[in-house]
Every structure is written in C-alpha cells, then in structure tokens.
Amino acid sequence: MSHVDESLHGHFMAEMTGFLVSEFVRFCTMAPSWLVQASLLASICAQVLANSEIYPLSFRSRCLEFEPAKYIQNATLDILEYVPAGTNLQFPYNDPSCGRPNQTVSVDVCRIALNISTSSTSSVISEIWLPGTWSQRFLSTGNGGIDGCTKYEDLNYGTKYGFATVGSNNGHNGTGGVAFYHNDEVLKDYVWRSLHTITEVGKSLTYAFYSTPHKTSYYIGCSGGGRQGVHAAELFPKDFDGIVVGDPAVNFNSLYSWRASFYDITSQANSTNFITASLWKGLIHNEVLRQCDELDGVKDGVIENPDICHFDPKTLLCSSNSNSTQGCLSDSQVDIVQKVFSPMQGPNGTIAYPAMQPGSEISAAAGLYSGKPFAYSLDWFRYVVLNDPNWSGSPFSLSDISTAQALNPFNVSTYPSTLLPFSNSGKTPPLPRPTRQSNNFLRI
Numbered sequence: 001m002s003h004v005d006e007s008l009h010g011h012f013m014a015e016m017t018g019f020l021v022s023e024f025v026r027f028c029t030m031a032p033s034w035l036v037q038a039s040l041l042a043s044i045c046a047q048v049l050a051n052s053e054i055y056p057l058s059f060r061s062r063c064l065e066f067e068p069a070k071y072i073q074n075a076t077l078d079i080l081e082y083v084p085a086g087t088n089l090q091f092p093y094n095d096p097s098c099g100r101p102n103q104t105v106s107v108d109v110c111r112i113a114l115n116i117s118t119s120s121t122s123s124v125i126s127e128i129w130l131p132g133t134w135s136q137r138f139l140s141t142g143n144g145g146i147d148g149c150t151k152y153e154d155l156n157y158g159t160k161y162g163f164a165t166v167g168s169n170n171g172h173n174g175t176g177g178v179a180f181y182h183n184d185e186v187l188k189d190y191v192w193r194s195l196h197t198i199t200e201v202g203k204s205l206t207y208a209f210y211s212t213p214h215k216t217s218y219y220i221g222c223s224g225g226g227r228q229g230v231h232a233a234e235l236f237p238k239d240f241d242g243i244v245v246g247d248p249a250v251n252f253n254s255l256y257s258w259r260a261s262f263y264d265i266t267s268q269a270n271s272t273n274f275i276t277a278s279l280w281k282g283l284i285h286n287e288v289l290r291q292c293d294e295l296d297g298v299k300d301g302v303i304e305n306p307d308i309c310h311f312d313p314k315t316l317l318c319s320s321n322s323n324s325t326q327g328c329l330s331d332s333q334v335d336i337v338q339k340v341f342s343p344m345q346g347p348n349g350t351i352a353y354p355a356m357q358p359g360s361e362i363s364a365a366a367g368l369y370s371g372k373p374f375a376y377s378l379d380w381f382r383y384v385v386l387n388d389p390n391w392s393g394s395p396f397s398l399s400d401i402s403t404a405q406a407l408n409p410f411n412v413s414t415y416p417s418t419l420l421p422f423s424n425s426g427k428t429p430p431l432p433r434p435t436r437q438s439n440n441f442l443r444i
C-alpha cells in the first residue's frame, strides 16, 4: 500500500469508526426500550453509552450537522462542507481578478461560507474555517489594496497551525473599486466594518462549534490588510489579543495620491521620452548601484539603507555632441528620473509623501513606471474621491491630493493618535515594519 493509500485508508477508517459509534449512540438512545433491553444489545449499549464521551461524533459528522444559521442573524449559509486534508478546493465563482482559483487545504477543516448582511445595500461574504485539531486560538485575516479578495492562503495558514480562522471579501468582489461608487455602505465595510463583523461572527461560531470559547484571538494582514489591523487596534481594542501587520498602508490618502502621481511623471508608454522597463532595470539600476551600493560598506548589489543614497541621474545624460541615445538618457528622461526619486509635494509646500527609494526600480518598472495609471489609485479616485467613472488618471494635481485628504471616508487614513486602549489591556500595539509605506507613518 502506498503512502497515499495508507493515509486515505487511515482517514477512511477513522471516519467510519466515528460514524458507526455515533450511529450506535443514536440507536441506543432512541431505540424502543424492549429492544435495547435484549440481553446482548443491553450489554453493548451500556458499554457504548458509558464511553460515548471518548467516542464523540466524528469531526466530519459534527461539521455536516452544524447549523451556523442558528447562531448568526442576518446571514445566509452559502457553503457548509467537510474538507479533508490534501483537498485542492476550487473557487470557480471567485472573481478572476483576485487570482485565487484554488487552494490546497493542509488539515481537515469544517468550511463555512456565510453571506452576512451589513446594511440594506451591503453584505460581506465570509469564510470560517474550523480545523479538526483546534488549539483554542482564533485568527482573523485581512485583505490588500482596495480589493475584495478572500485570502484563502491565509485561511489555510491559520488552520494549519490550529487556529479557527476567518476571512472575507471585505464587502465587495474583485480587485476593482466600482462597488464603492455611490454606495457608502460598501465603502464602510471596506474601511473597517467587514473585519469587525467577521471577527464577531467567527468567534460566535467557533464557540458554538467546539462548545468552548477561544482562549486567545489574533489578526494578521499586510499592506491594505496591515491598515485594517491598525484600524482594528484603534476602533475595537478588545477584538484581538495580538495583531501582526506588515507594510501597513496607514497614510492611505497620501499613499494612493502618490501612486496616482506617477502616470503624469512617466507619461504614456508610447510617448517620446517614455523610459522603458529595460532602461529602468538595466542602465538606470546599474548606475544606482554604481553610486550607492558601497555606501553600506559592501559591494553586493544590495542598497541596505536607501535613505542615504542621493542618486544623481545627470551622470546618464547623453552628451551634447553625440547623436546617439544608446546607453544614455535625454534631458526629459533625466527630469523624469529626478521626479520619480523626489518627494511628492502637497498643498502649501508640504511633503505629501516621501520619495521612491533608489533600488526599487527593478520591481517598480512593471508597476508604477509602466506608462499607465496605477489601477488601485485609478479606481479609488474614480469611484470614491472624484465620483467620475470616466476620469482617465491624468492630469493629477495638488487639488486632487487635497480632495482625497479632505474626504478621508470613514477615516480610512488610519493614523491613530494613540493605541493606549489596546496596549492598556496588556497587549502589544502593532508595530509596522520600517518599509516605504510605514516610513511615512513614522515621519509625518
């Protein structure tokens, strides 16, 4: 018998054993007394019932008999299924822009999907994954960017380590923002309500399913999900005992303005002075390394402290007496590079966002420098800030930054003045990693 066969066989036997015992308990409890009192059956039933606590319903049976709707109001049950370890779950209904068509599940899981109403014009599709072996810990997971994509990989990560784990579409489907258009309730779900809702629902169902409450609760999220975590610490300090955030996009309005500004700086991909990805990754990146790699004392292709790298692109300017533009940049291109590596100026001479760090051009070439509007920023300004679905992404001006900052819907700029209510309960406030997004959090 192969390893896979053995695993399947063991799994099947365990399920069968649990199933048979549970059925026998049911029989001994419900059968007519004259039948149970028959000599042989009486003896067996007495033994089974005496040991029924050590032969509980199989995990599969408990899952399939669970009735989440009994515990949660304003919700409809979309999915209730037992998922054995090793299953490759398929999500054909998931928005393709989320890029998550399937997920391999590492441990036995009871999977629940609920559509939870949050208002008359909004709802949250939540996934609650309950592991067969529960560590009495609870975990909520976040999203990213402006998207409404359930992070199935995080649900699997949590349940793999024994957490009862919840996630959601954050109130809308896919990576776009059209659902925000003229619907503040969907926007509110995105900014904070969805996470708080699924956390409360998830904790209730966890208690109902395991018949015991969780001992500790946690949150994990990155980027947009990092912002959700900081917001949760501010608004609902009792929701979590511990919060893990990476690259939290806390200065949201300025961050999305900054990202929107690159389209005007680089111009369209077919414009005369457009800097191609190969120039960014080759000519320009090599010059960045030549000027800054050894500032950290080691020539290894890594700029360990970009803040001390003051890159000067003029060294790449084509010579005035040469007709060739190979291996050099035009005046306009040098100007573009200088603007990319300069802070974004805000209203009244303030710095609205710090400069892009030298060395980042390798990854930014295909994104922010690609000669088209940054998708998240485009949708945020179209459907939230400007209420203009036809806005092209250009021109982008100081007044657009001001408008975004003034609007700040539901305090999406997650800049708490204090997290004392969270830390006073004996918990450690979420500390963002020192990255580009959080640098701004620390500086301004």
Ligand SMILES: [Ca+2]
Residues within 6 Å of the ligand: 292, 293, 294, 295, 296, 297, 298, 299, 300, 301, 302, 303, 304
């Ligand atoms: Ca170096």
